[in-house]
Every structure is written in C-alpha cells, then in structure tokens.
Amino acid sequence: MSTPAPHDPLVVVHPDAGTLAQAAAARLLTRLLDVQSVRSPVHVVLTGGTVGIRTLAAVADSPLRGAVDWSAVHLWWGDERFLPDGDPDRNATQARAALLDTLVADSGLPPAHVHEMPAPGTVVDGATVTTPEESAAAYATELARYGDPLPRFDVLLLGMGPDGHVASLFPGHEALGAAGVAVGVHGSPKPPPERVSLTFDAVRRAREVWVVAAGAEKSAQAAAALARGPVAEVPAAGATGSERTLWLLDAAAAGATAPSRG
Template identity: 70%
Template sequence: MAQESPGVRLVVVHPDKEVLAEAAAARLLTRVLDVQSVRSPVHVVLTGGTVGIATLAAAATSPLVRAIDWSGVHLWWGDERFLPDGDADRNETQAREALVDALVAGHGLPEANVHPMPGPSAVATPEEGAAAYARLLAEHAGDDGASVPAFDVLLLGMGPDGHVASLFPGHEGLEATGTTTGVHGSPKPPPERVSLTFEALRAAREVWVVAAGSEKADRVAAALRGDPVTEVPAAGAVGQARTLWLLDAQAAGTGA
C-alpha cells in the first residue's frame, strides 16, 4: 500500500517489520546503484535502531551488494551515542557488524570512506565530536559552498516519542544551528550524544524514515499531518527531492 504526494512524500506500508527491513534493504541498494549510474561519489547516511540495523543486515545478504562499486560510496551517521570506539551500544559498532565490515573486507569499500562520529576515544566532549564531524562533512561537501554533502539517501529511525537522530521533543538540540550538535541530557540513555541537526538532515536529496511497531503509530500519524517539530521532531525530517516513510502495518496504524 502506498500513498504519494508527487515530488514530496511517499508513504509505503509493509505487512510486518521483517518484510519492512528486507524491502528497505533492497530499496537502498537499488537506489545506490541507480545514483551511481549518473554521478559519483554516492553519500549515504546510516541509522541505528532495531529496524535500521535489521535493514543493514538484510542488505549484507542481498546479491545486489555485488552490483555496486563500493569504492565510490561514502557512509555517514545521523547520530551517535558518545561512547568509546567498539562499544556495543554505538550505532557504528552495530552497523559494522551488520554490514559495513563485510563491505570493507569483501566488496571494496575503502575504510577511508567510512565516517563514524567521534566518541570519547578521540575527543573529550560531545561538542568537540560535533565540531570534528562538521569539519569532516564540510571537507566532502564539494565546491558549491555547501556545509554537508548532498546526501543521496539519509536513513532515519523514529522513536516512540517521535525523535529522529538525537533530536528529541522539547530538547534544546532542536534549536541547534550549524550541521552538528553535541547532546546532553538525552531522555533516552546514554545522556551524551552527537547528532546531525535539522539543517544537515534537510540538505539530503532523499530522507527515509523507517519505523515499525504499534507504539510508534501515534507519532507517525502526528508527523505525517505536520505537527510542530518541537513535539514531533520527525515531522521536520524532509528531503530536498523526496521524503520516504517506510513503515510496517502496526506503525502505520493499519495492523492488528
């Protein structure tokens, strides 16, 4: 089932979270392949969360992985827990285990093209991590004066409270300027994080919000009807060319 606003938003509903992850993986790999036929490099922003990591794990087993020239792909993250390198709760660690390490080891993805957000292994504070990541993003933004690459796909999970990346309802991070921000007092542990801002999210060519579970249905509906981002940050996650909402039936409010 799909509902479309031409050129603006597409809502795709899958029967369950397993099918959602498999379909999102196939869609992601196909999109990278299609973009690569017209331009290079390709910039993709990864997300954590149950469905986000399941999507990466599904991508790892797809034959489409072999069709992509991974030497021309750069991987970024939308947010990260401010934890040491290799910590099991880091989005980077989970993504590496699900997909990224396999791409580096067997499919030609250069380690230099993998851009994790710095943690306390490299910097002292979330603010220092955010500043370092902002500089790295600017280095890859091209020559048009942009501060971030025009991400070809920016994946986001959404929490039951409607947060995306580490931008939480009513939190001061919603007002952050620039492309990255250090986060303190996150309502979801751990309290310290690094996140892209709305400015960076909205620079993406395509934003994909992936969500599953009945506990998210109310916030999905609120975001889709355009409630204020102070209450539902996901409502502000909008791509330049297209915004995809990839849902299971429960998150869409149509499941049992």
C-alpha cells in the same frame, strides 16, 4: 492517487518488521545503483535501532550487494551515542558487525569512506575529543571536506522513536533548534544522556530522507508527523528531503495511516 510532490511524503507500508527491513534493504541497493548510473560518489547516512540494523544485515545478505560499486560510496551517521570506540551500544559498532566489516573485507568499500562520529578519546587533528561538542565540531569539519558545508546526501536513513524523535533530536530538547551541521546533545531522555546528532539543517539538505519505523508503539507519532504536527512535539515531522521524503512503515506503525502510491 496522484504522485506526491517532492515536499509531500510518500508512505509505503509493509506487513511486518522483517519484511520492512528486507524491502528497505532492496530499495536502498536499487537507489545506490540508480544514483551511480548518473553521478559519483554516492553519500549515504545510516541509522541505528532495531530496524535500521536489520536493514543493514539484509543488505549484507542481498545478491544485489555485489552490483554496487562500493569504492565510490561514502557512509555517514545521523547520530551517535557518545560512548567509547567499539562500545556495543554505538550505532557504528552495530553497523560494522551487520554490514560494514563485510563491505570492507570483500566488497571494496575503502575504510576511509566509513565516517564515524568521533568517540570520546579519539584524536582528531592532534586534539583529543572529550565532549559531545568537540565530536560534533570534528564531524562538521569532516563533512565539509566533501561539500560546502557538507555533501548532498543521496539517501539519509532515520529511525523514529515512540516519542517521535529522529536522530538524537528529542521533543522539547534545545538541540531541535541547533544551527550548523552537527550538535552535541546532553540530557537525552533515552540513555545514554550524551550524544552527537546532525541538525535539522543538515538533514534537510539530503536529496532523499527515509524514515523507517516499526511497531504499534510508534503509530501515534507516525500519524502526527505525517499530519505535519509541531516539530517541537513531533521531531519526525521536520525530517524532510529536498527532493523526496519517504516513510517506510510496518503495518503496526502505520496504524490508520493510509499509504500513498507513487
């Protein structure tokens, strides 16, 4: 099979979720090293979820971690639960425990390069964040400090839910069509109901988008997204990179999806 064009997704299937997380971590570290050989700084968007956090933990354990110049890496999030700072259900809290605290402590990652979506009660530029919309606006302002209107993300990681959602963009939800860079989300079908998410406009500006998913319960939506189903029904179908779109799946999530080679 020929190498996919940049707008066509490359599908890579691993035998199980554990192997998927290890492989995604190795791929991410290799990508960081490749990018740092040609430009700096590097901007990466992290995701939460079981496989996303397992991937970060695998990065922490990898011997390749020490080869990356973490002082020139900026870390962002695709979405966040609008919960108090330090809440164990926040993606940032889990990411810090799995990897980021280690990078700050012994790998030279500057704390200022960890760009969390503001939690309720956070004071930003003298104003207290009280709503998801205020958090989204503050995050858009932070992103604009590194690009116009945001940096070109080198890698944007996304998980996918069994309903096909990515970030906090859910099927049939009004946030799917949000303009701008970030959006406040209310009435999420998955708890908690209030969230903050990058928009599809922001996602699609990334050079590479990687969708990482495991589990048989996700196979139908993975197949539908790869078949370019309607974004309103299968939001993951709208998650595409400007240069490359990569789907990293375990065998259960892949189901009947045939892997591409490239």
